[in-house]
Amino acid sequence: MEQNQPPFGDQLEQLSGLLLRIGGRCEQAIGLAVTALVDRDSGVADQVIRGDAEIDSLELEIDSLCMEILARHQPMARDLRLITTVIKITPDLERIADYAVNISQRALELNEEGPLKALIDIPLMARHAQKMVRDALDAFVREDADAARAVILMDDELDRRLEQTFRLLLSHMIEDPTTISRCLRMMFAAKSIERIGDQATNVCEQIVYMCEARVIKHGRF
């Protein structure tokens, strides 16, 4: 049976739209996961965990559309770089959502026990990671390699804060060994936030490739 296929340009726009949707959902998931952790809100943690299914299905939808575009249109030049970029950054974004789920799971576990005295730098780290994801998506939309490079530079700050969090949590555990299990869970949450920054960095390295056809990963900045 004959089917009318949307034109190439429409499919590229549809793809960009889907990518922004999955990116927006990821950004939202990070915010909610940290709220669940900071406000000890198990309902919000459950919301993040349940919402992950939508992000997974968006990833599959993007994969399928990329395959269709490749098969039907054999894109070249910047279109080819756009498609390969989307294929490569979608799993990064999906992974970001998985980290938000990890943080929510740690929140659920922590909510079973008494609160820790201080949440250290975790809200700050989360805001920083969220900004990295948001700026990465903006760089994608604007095809702005400089903006993508700026996001990559932001990752160092997240690494520094993780190091600081580790030291403070270690002090807590030494001072009061009854907090060890909670501190360890908090450390896992902090590590997940730091990994979100790494994924945003991967996304931005790919955006630079999309814009300039220049590979900057593995130290080729």
Next chain:
Amino acid sequence: MSDEVRPATRPEDATRAISPKITDPNLVVRSLSLWYGGSQALHDVSLVIPRNQITAFIGPSGCGKSTLLRCFNRLNDLISTVRIEGDILFEGHSIYDPAEDINALRKRIGMVFQKSNPFPKSIYENIAYGPKIQGVKKKQTLDAIVEKSLRGAALWDEVKDRLGESALSLSGGQQQRLCIARAIAVEPEVILLDEPCSALDPIATTKIEQLMTDLKEQYTLVIVTHNMQQASRISDHTAFLYMGQLIEYQETEKLFINPIMKQTEDYITGRFG
């Protein structure tokens, strides 16, 4: 995504756009311009064709790619209104030198056309024809040339038991490979191919493409194609022509992934017009 993101091509890009690294030139085109009567079809084209590689010419209809291809074995000389300026050097010697023997040139630079054009003779005679008019008479030698050429064109196994049959009984893809076998029977150095697969189905096209890849071990190949995927699949270098001008000439991978000129990008991404 915005269409306005790529900046307009800067003047200095035009030089960068024609800069493939070619270490072993076979043909050198120097400031070539060509007129059909009062109409200029090629404008000051300069490029270098590397030896034992596949070079593809792409561009919209009427851009001058076939005209440029036909300059390499002086087929345009057959058109009385044609006027040419500039030069083409083959192994360092001008092919437009008045002393140049055109028949000898066309033996060294063979051509395969869009539509396969076997002679209405047997398969054997099609291949043996060229060597015969060059003076090869001994049957044993001709037999050897026929077998070698058909093997070289990946056709021997399909026709070895019916060499006496008419070439016109072959399928389209087989006829095109026969024409390639006929071209290589006279042992050329360069093979020009003008859209050799445009009348073939995908399976026959795959065979010809595989054949071209094999043939570059021994010959320099220059192909004109409308099929950009074909150019990207098989060629080592690609030249994009537009309105008689060479716009960009690069290593194929570079041209199809990151073209320098906006016109090239617009053409290969289908945004032309």
